[in-house]
Each structure stands twice: as C-alpha cells, then as structure tokens.
Amino acid sequence: MAGTRTPADEAREAVVEAALGKLDLDAKTRLLAGQDMWSLPALPEIGLRSLVMSDGPIGVRGVRWTADDPSVALPSPTALAAAWDPELAHRAGVLLAQEARRKGVHVLLAPTVNLHRSPLGGRHFEAYSEDPYLTGRIGTGYVTGVQEGGVGTTVKHFVANDAETDRFTVDNLISQRTLRELYLAPFEAIVENAHPWGIMTAYNRVNGTTMTEHRYLVKEILRGEWGFDGFNVSDWTAARSTTGAIEGGLDAAMPGPKTVYGDALAQAVRDGEVEEPTVDAAVRNVLRLAARVGILDGAEPVVAEAQLPSPVDGEALAREIARRSFVLVRNENDALPLKPNGTVALLGAAARDARVLGGGSAIVFPPHIVSPLDGLTAALPEGTLGYAVGADPNTELADADKGFELRAVCRDAAGQVIGTASAPSGQLRWMGADLPEGVIHDTLHTVELTGTFTPRDSGQHTFGIKGLGAFTLTVDGTTYYDDVQRPLKDDPFSSFFGAPEPRARVDLTAGTPVEVSLTYVVSFAENRSLKVIGFSLVHQEPQRDPDELIAEAVELARTAGAAVIVVATTERVESEGYDRTNLQLPGRQDDLVHAVAAVNPNTVVIVNSGSPVELPWRDEVAAVLLGWFPGQEGGAALADVLTGTHExxxxxxxxxxxxxxxxxxxxxxxxxxxxxxxxxFIGYRAWEKAARTPSYPFGHGLGYTDWTYDEIAADDTDGTSVTVRVTNSGARHGREVVQVYLAPADAPAETNTNTDTDPQRPARWLAGFAGVEAGPGESVEVIVKLPRRAFEIWDETANSWAVVKGSYEIQAGRSIADRRVATTINV
Structure with missing residues (x-):
C-alpha cells in the first residue's frame, strides 16, 4: 500500500545493498544497538555516520536535556489537532525539521497517534484525538512536513499504548475489529498517505505478545499488508528478548550500549537461534533510513540541501497555532472579545507562571515563555489590568528556576573539582557521555548544584529533591537533609517522572539572596543499560491561606469590567509515566471560579490543560476558552484572541x-x-451509545461570527464526495470547520445494535472535514471527499475489510451534536 519506488529510491537502495554486503556479522548487530541514549553507531568502513534521534513532539530537544540548549516549543498535540487543519500540522512539521537540522538530529521521535480511549489517560496531551480519522489526518500532515525537511519521523507508539498504568507490562486485550477500525487506523492512514521513515513500537503487550516482538502486527500487517519500508525502533528500554525482538521485526533496540542486540544478537546467530538474513533485513532498514536522511556516503538524501523548505519563523508559527487551537466552548452575551478600554482583573497562579507543555519526554526548553500576564500586559492599555493569584494549582514542588542562579560542580572521590556546567533550571539530565568537558564516569564521584536563590516573596520557602540516591541539601548554611531517596516502584524512569520530595522549610525575606547547595553521590544500577545522572533541586514559594487568596481575587474582580481567570493542571496531573485518578482541577481553583463568578457577571475562564477536566462552574460564567498547553507564545496568542484581533x-x-x-x-x-x-465504542461513539450528554461534544467550538448551513449535495461519480454550502451570517470575517458525519440510515441510534447481517456500529462517525473562510454575508462551497474506508468494517470471519451496504445519511454541521444539513445515499 505504501508508495511506489522512484528511480531515486532505487539508486539509494543500490547503495544500501552495497554497504550491507561489506559488513560482517559483528558490525551488523552493532548497528542495530544504540551506542548511547540517542544515537546508533557510525560505521566508517561503509561511510555511515552516526544516526541521531531526539524526542518531540512539540519541539526538538536534541541530545542534551538542558535549558542551555533551548528549542522552539509549539502548542501540545491536542492543541494542534484542535485546529482541525492538516496543512497547519504540515507547517509545524516543516518548522520541527528545521529545528532538528539546527541541532544535528536526523530522526524525530514523533508523532504520537495513540487514541484518547479514556479521559484518565495521563499522556493524552501528547496524542491528538479520540477519533482515528482526525488523528490520521493531522498525523499525516505532521509527518509529511517533517520529512519534507529531510528529517525522519517515528510514528508512535505502535500500538495501543493508550494509558500509562503498568505500561511496561500491561496486556491489552483487543478484538481484531477494534484494532483495525480504531487503534491501527491512524498508523495505516499515515503509512499510506505520508510514507513515514520510521515507526516506534510500544512497551505494552497486545493480546499476549509484547509489541517489540509482535510478528503479526509488525511483519504481517505493518510491513506486509501496508508495505511499510521504514525502520522500526523500540521505545526506550522496551526490547526484552534478543530472538523475540529480531524475529518479531524490531530493527533497532534503544538506548545503548547494553541492549538485547549487539553482541547478544551476534551470538544468537552463531548459536543457530537466528538466521543471518533476518539480521540483514533489519540492517537494511536502518541503512535505508540513513540513506534517506543523508548520512550514508554515495546515497543522495531524499531532500537535498537546495530543496529544503524556506525558513520558518518559529515564534510566529507557535503563536498562530496557539490561537488557532483555542476552543471557545461558551460565550454568553458576547463576553468575548473583551470590551475595548474596559478594566480587567486577571486571576490565577497559572496566569503568571504559565504551564505551556506537558510532562515527561515531551519536555523541551523554550528560549522564553510568554505568560497570560505578559501577553495581556502588552496588549491592554496601561492601568486597565490588575492581577491577583487567587488560587495556585501547584500543590507540590517544582524545578528551581525562578530566582535561582545555579551551576553544577563535578568532583572526584578526593573532592577535587574535575568539571563544571551551568544548571539554569535546577535540573540535571546527563545521559551516557553527555557530561561536562573533562568529566568521565570513571572518576566522577559527586555532582553539586550550587548557587544562590533570591526569593520574590517573604515567608516560609520549601526546598526539596527529585531523584533517587544519596543527597545532601543545604540552604543558607544549614544542612536539612543528608540521606538516601529510594524508588517507590521498579520503573527505570522514576527518577525523571517521580514525585519531588520536600526536605527543607526555611523562612526567607523577599529580595535577600541565600546560598543553596544540593550534592548527589553518583551511582549507577548494574542492570541499567545506560549511565544516567538525573535529579533536580525543587522549590515551592510560601503558601498563603487559600481563603485569603480567593478573597483578594474576589475584591479585585468585583469592580473590574471583566474577570479573566486562568485555571490549569500540573505536571503531577498530566505527564508521561502515570494516569489520572480524576478529572478535577487541582487545588482550590474551582472555588476561585465559583467565588469570582458570583460577583462579576463578565467572568471569563481560560482552561490551561492538555486534555479534559471537569468544569463544575461552566454555567455560572460568561465565557469558557480551552487553551490546552499553548506553547512558548501562549500568552501572546491569548491576548490576540481575548482582545479580538484574532478569532x-x-x-x-x-x-x-x-x-x-x-x-x-x-x-x-x-x-x-x-x-x-x-x-x-470510545469517545463520542460511546457517549452516543450510552445516551449521555457531555459538557461539550466532539467537534464543538465557537468563533466571533455565526454560520448558516445552506445545503448539502452528494456525488458518487468519482468516489463519494459531498458539497456543502455555508454562509457567514455574522458581522466579521471568520473560519468554519465543516464536519461531515456518516450515519447508517436504518440503525437504531439508541442501542447501536443491528441484525447479524448488519453488525454493531456507532450511530455516526466522522468521515471528513474541511475548513472554510468567509467575510460577513459571504457564502462559500466546500467539497469534502469521503474515503471508502468510512463505509467499511473489519470482517473478523473473512479477515478483511468489507463494505456494509445499505442506506447512509451524510450529515454536515458544527459538531457531532450540531448537525445542520443532511442527504441520503445508498451504497
């Protein structure tokens, strides 16, 4: 199903075969094993340079986990999907390829196209949607953009890594129909339409087999049916068996240098457990990737230097994506945009200290962050904006950045300094050979984070530690902790994603600097494949009485023309490594909204979360704007939307x-x-089946103008398509997303159960969409093509796709629950 090879592809393939023929068994197996955290080894004997990979998906962190090496931070994947614009995703990909090249990265470990099966998934901010069709369209745009920039992608996590609980071992039991129609569908669409150069296989098992060894899903479906010819890399530390992985179709085991490949794989071949041609197939896939990105001598890269896209302004694109992603779900009495020259009370700790991205491997370090307070201060007339904290969602300590000036000092066992490095965020992540100049693991004994902290508020400050091992914490000359922090569970990433531990409470005075020091005694677990030093100094400002903070906010809001409250989740709520236990906003944020809404009828709430939260006050406020994790320019984009310069x-x-x-x-x-x-039945399919009404339905979103749906007409002469005419019936220019849903005309929507010859299906499902723009009073027509797959189900008996014949209603509208026009066709 993948694309036909061109003469350029054939030429690259010839170079790959020639290079493969020059390698002995040890070189082949060495190439399939990571040499460190982020790269595969170079093989100079065939002109192969080291292949470098980096985490995404909103930026390119590169091989160094430090704020000293900043990256453009785009809005979260849920935000990108909320724009319902594959071309915008394409432009995001072009920018990320530009960032990757700047950092010497050949392959971006993105995008994540797992589905929002349950709202409790802790990592949903990193995936696009609950709908496989929308996910496939956005993912296709993203992958196409990155690879047009000459950089590879690894579409992940193949497959069904839809939650974080026990993600290393969980066995997800999924019917073949469900796998095909939902969880495999985005991967299939991206392979067919974007031809990705890589796939990342997940930690979890599917129907009894771990994904790094899943021969059926990888070899028979991904490579066999779909024709995927890229490389298959494991999620980090996911590969567990040498023979199981290579026989199951895994090409590269990461990270290194200790993996199930390398020497272990060479020995398995010599022992007769693995055939060498099986190894050759994996090596061929890695060499093909190297040829495509231009690091194999003699092979022309897919994108030559002269063919690279024009440079993209990262700040401008980040700002555009953010405002295009904001979803206005409520706007009573035209509360938004804000009235010109009115006074505004801005409330919420998240308005000052913005959370712009999700936790875990999605973290990058932007060169700057524009908070809502920054953005509105710049956009509103002087003297019209007031600010109060109101409520703080951060109930635990965060990395020591604001007010801290820190450096890392490396010492040997005798206490001699052997190297130094900056530590601008209070966070150290040194992986493999990523050490300060002059420092090697064999002589490194301790690492000290040391410097000063200048508090911005007086009171009791809390200091703590995030990480595992022996630590000594000293503040203002007093040692508060000298002991060992141990893991609560056997998770190789617990030092990265685990909870910070408070270890010192110190009374400090605003503006008066104090010395701080956190010393770590270096140790490496014998069973770990990579030497990693990862820990953080963490901090929390003085905690004032929550009722007092809310009372201050209420008084500020009482006399303001409008109250804008920013509520948010935290890294403890949404991150890689764990799922959510509820959908509530942390802290006293709900209480703040209730109290402010009671005194100001023009209360506007900005929800700063990567995925759904409960909004118990939604009917009490004038407007609700969902802002996702909006990236580094989020505050500027928010000001654009609130003031009405953009919709x-x-x-x-x-x-x-x-x-x-x-x-x-x-x-x-x-x-x-x-x-x-x-x-x-997940997402809107399940909500409709259960006859339950959500707070806000799939596809919902308001703008600053109104739209009338005039008519719809179907045309099946060249595949099925529909033409929809809409009119901008409001007073300003706007953009509408025309959504097309397909509904079996004779299916009882209440139960979603049909006869034996007409299998159980949702009441309706998304089959197509398109964005249109128009000025006031202007009518526009849009043609939406409906893919054949929209009319098919997976027939488990025949083990194939089958068109379900019958009558279908094609419905177009503004959301799954707001369908305006319809027509019927017979298939």
Whole structure:
C-alpha cells in the first residue's frame, strides 16, 4: 500500500545493498544497538555516520536535556489537532525539521497517534484525538512536513499504548475489529498517505505478545499488508528478548550500549537461534533510513540541501497555532472579545507562571515563555489590568528556576573539582557521555548544584529533591537533609517522572539572596543499560491561606469590567509515566471560579490543560476558552484572541465531560490484563451509545461570527464526495470547520445494535472535514471527499475489510451534536 519506488529510491537502495554486503556479522548487530541514549553507531568502513534521534513532539530537544540548549516549543498535540487543519500540522512539521537540522538530529521521535480511549489517560496531551480519522489526518500532515525537511519521523507508539498504568507490562486485550477500525487506523492512514521513515513500537503487550516482538502486527500487517519500508525502533528500554525482538521485526533496540542486540544478537546467530538474513533485513532498514536522511556516503538524501523548505519563523508559527487551537466552548452575551478600554482583573497562579507543555519526554526548553500576564500586559492599555493569584494549582514542588542562579560542580572521590556546567533550571539530565568537558564516569564521584536563590516573596520557602540516591541539601548554611531517596516502584524512569520530595522549610525575606547547595553521590544500577545522572533541586514559594487568596481575587474582580481567570493542571496531573485518578482541577481553583463568578457577571475562564477536566462552574460564567498547553507564545496568542484581533479557531478533538458520565474509564489492569471490552465504542461513539450528554461534544467550538448551513449535495461519480454550502451570517470575517458525519440510515441510534447481517456500529462517525473562510454575508462551497474506508468494517470471519451496504445519511454541521444539513445515499 505504501508508495511506489522512484528511480531515486532505487539508486539509494543500490547503495544500501552495497554497504550491507561489506559488513560482517559483528558490525551488523552493532548497528542495530544504540551506542548511547540517542544515537546508533557510525560505521566508517561503509561511510555511515552516526544516526541521531531526539524526542518531540512539540519541539526538538536534541541530545542534551538542558535549558542551555533551548528549542522552539509549539502548542501540545491536542492543541494542534484542535485546529482541525492538516496543512497547519504540515507547517509545524516543516518548522520541527528545521529545528532538528539546527541541532544535528536526523530522526524525530514523533508523532504520537495513540487514541484518547479514556479521559484518565495521563499522556493524552501528547496524542491528538479520540477519533482515528482526525488523528490520521493531522498525523499525516505532521509527518509529511517533517520529512519534507529531510528529517525522519517515528510514528508512535505502535500500538495501543493508550494509558500509562503498568505500561511496561500491561496486556491489552483487543478484538481484531477494534484494532483495525480504531487503534491501527491512524498508523495505516499515515503509512499510506505520508510514507513515514520510521515507526516506534510500544512497551505494552497486545493480546499476549509484547509489541517489540509482535510478528503479526509488525511483519504481517505493518510491513506486509501496508508495505511499510521504514525502520522500526523500540521505545526506550522496551526490547526484552534478543530472538523475540529480531524475529518479531524490531530493527533497532534503544538506548545503548547494553541492549538485547549487539553482541547478544551476534551470538544468537552463531548459536543457530537466528538466521543471518533476518539480521540483514533489519540492517537494511536502518541503512535505508540513513540513506534517506543523508548520512550514508554515495546515497543522495531524499531532500537535498537546495530543496529544503524556506525558513520558518518559529515564534510566529507557535503563536498562530496557539490561537488557532483555542476552543471557545461558551460565550454568553458576547463576553468575548473583551470590551475595548474596559478594566480587567486577571486571576490565577497559572496566569503568571504559565504551564505551556506537558510532562515527561515531551519536555523541551523554550528560549522564553510568554505568560497570560505578559501577553495581556502588552496588549491592554496601561492601568486597565490588575492581577491577583487567587488560587495556585501547584500543590507540590517544582524545578528551581525562578530566582535561582545555579551551576553544577563535578568532583572526584578526593573532592577535587574535575568539571563544571551551568544548571539554569535546577535540573540535571546527563545521559551516557553527555557530561561536562573533562568529566568521565570513571572518576566522577559527586555532582553539586550550587548557587544562590533570591526569593520574590517573604515567608516560609520549601526546598526539596527529585531523584533517587544519596543527597545532601543545604540552604543558607544549614544542612536539612543528608540521606538516601529510594524508588517507590521498579520503573527505570522514576527518577525523571517521580514525585519531588520536600526536605527543607526555611523562612526567607523577599529580595535577600541565600546560598543553596544540593550534592548527589553518583551511582549507577548494574542492570541499567545506560549511565544516567538525573535529579533536580525543587522549590515551592510560601503558601498563603487559600481563603485569603480567593478573597483578594474576589475584591479585585468585583469592580473590574471583566474577570479573566486562568485555571490549569500540573505536571503531577498530566505527564508521561502515570494516569489520572480524576478529572478535577487541582487545588482550590474551582472555588476561585465559583467565588469570582458570583460577583462579576463578565467572568471569563481560560482552561490551561492538555486534555479534559471537569468544569463544575461552566454555567455560572460568561465565557469558557480551552487553551490546552499553548506553547512558548501562549500568552501572546491569548491576548490576540481575548482582545479580538484574532478569532479563536479551535474545535474539540475529544469529548469533554464528567468522569461520572464518561462511558470508558478503566485504565488499571487486572492481573496484568486490560480488556478493551467497549470494542469500537470510545469517545463520542460511546457517549452516543450510552445516551449521555457531555459538557461539550466532539467537534464543538465557537468563533466571533455565526454560520448558516445552506445545503448539502452528494456525488458518487468519482468516489463519494459531498458539497456543502455555508454562509457567514455574522458581522466579521471568520473560519468554519465543516464536519461531515456518516450515519447508517436504518440503525437504531439508541442501542447501536443491528441484525447479524448488519453488525454493531456507532450511530455516526466522522468521515471528513474541511475548513472554510468567509467575510460577513459571504457564502462559500466546500467539497469534502469521503474515503471508502468510512463505509467499511473489519470482517473478523473473512479477515478483511468489507463494505456494509445499505442506506447512509451524510450529515454536515458544527459538531457531532450540531448537525445542520443532511442527504441520503445508498451504497
């Protein structure tokens, strides 16, 4: 199904075969094993340079985990999907390829195209949607853009890594129909339409087999049916068996140098456990990737230097994506945009200290962050904006950045300094050979984070440690902790994603600097494949009485023309490594909104989260704007939208509702197994089947103008397509996302059950969409093509796709719940 090879492809393939023929077994198996955290080894004998990979998906961190090496930070993947614009995703990919080249990166470990199966998934901010079609369209745009920039992608996590609980071992039990129609569907669409150069296989098992060894899904479906010819890399530390992985179709085992490949794989061949041609197939895939990105001598890269896209302004694109992603879900009495020259009370700790990205491997370090307070201060007339904290969602310590000036000092066992490095965020992540100049692991004994802290508030400050091992913490000359922090569970990333531990409480005076020091005694677990030094100095400002903070905010809001409250989740709520236990906003933020809404009828709430949260006050406020994790320019984009210079352009890529009403919530395995008993009914499909009304339905989103849907007409002469005419019936220019849903005309929507010859299907599903723009009073027509797959199901008996014949209603509208025009066709 993948694209036909061109003469250029054939030429690269000839170079690959020639290079492969020059390698002995040891060189081949060495190439398949990571040499460190982020790269595969160079093989000078065939002119192969080292292949470098980097985490995404909103930026390119590169091989160094430090704020000293900043990266453009785009809005979260849920935000990108909320724009419902594959071309915008394409432009994001072009920018990220530009960033990758700047950092010497050949392959971006992105995008994540797992689905929002349950709202409790802790990493959903890193995936696009609950809908496989929307996910595939956005992912296709993203992959195409990155690879047009000459950089590879690894579409991940193949497959069904839809939650974080026990992600290393969970066995997800999924029917073949459910796999095909939902979880494999985005990968299939991207392979067919974007031809990605890489796939990353997940930690979890599917129907009894771990994904790094899943011969059926990788070799028979991904490579066999779909024709994927890229390389298959493991998620980090996911590969567990030498013979199982190579026979299952895994090409590269990361990270290194200690992996199941390398020497272990060479020995397996010599022992007769693995055939050398099986190794050759994996090496061929890696060499093909190297040829495509231009690091194999004699092979022309897919994108030559002269063909690279024009440079992209990262700040401008980050700002555009953010405002295009904001979803206005409520706007009573035209509360937004804000009235010119009115006074505004800006409230919420997240308005001052913005959370612009999710936690875990998605973290990058932007060169700057524009907070909502920054953005509105710049946009509003002087003297019209007031600010109060109101409520702080951060109930635990965060990395020591604001007010800290720190450096890392490396010492040997005798206490002699052997190297230094800056530590601008209070966070150290040194992986493999990524050490300060002159420092080697064999002589490194301690690392000290040392410097000064100048508090911005007086009171009791809390200091702590995030990491595992022996630490000594000293503040202002007093040692508060000298002991060992141990893991709560056996998770190789627990030092990165685990909770910070408070270890010192010190009374300090605003503006008066104090000395701080955190010393770590270096140790490496014998069973770890990579030497990693990862820990953080963490800090929390004085905690004032929550009722007092809310009272201050209420008084500021009482006399303001409008109150704008920014509420947010935290890294402890949404991050890689764990799932959510509820959908509530942390801290006293709900209480703040209730109190302010009671005194100011023009209360506007900005929800700063990567995925759904409950909004118990949504009917009490004038407007609700979902801002996702908006990236480094989020505050500037927010000011654009609130002041009305730009329209909020987003539509919901996933359903928002309460946990009590959510139809699919189980993410915790039972005896290691997690059955996907809901089958094809997740997201809006499940909400409709259960006849439950969410807070805000899939596809919902308001703008600053109104739209009338005039008519719809179907045409099946050249594949099925529909033409929809809409009119901008409002007073200003705007953009509309025309959404097309397909509904079996004779299916009872209440139960979604049909006869034996017409299998159980959702009441309707997304089959196409398109964005249109128009001025006031202007009518426009848009043609939306409906893919053949929209009319098919996976027939488990025949083990193939089958068109379900019958009558279908094609419905077009503004959301799954706001369908305006319809027509009927027979298939």
């Amino acid at each position: 909020p352009g987003g539509r919901l890529p996933t359903t928002w509702g309460s946990l009590t009403d959510a139809p699919v919530t189980q993410v915790v395995p039972d005896n290691g197994e997690l059955p996907y008993t809901e089958g094809v």
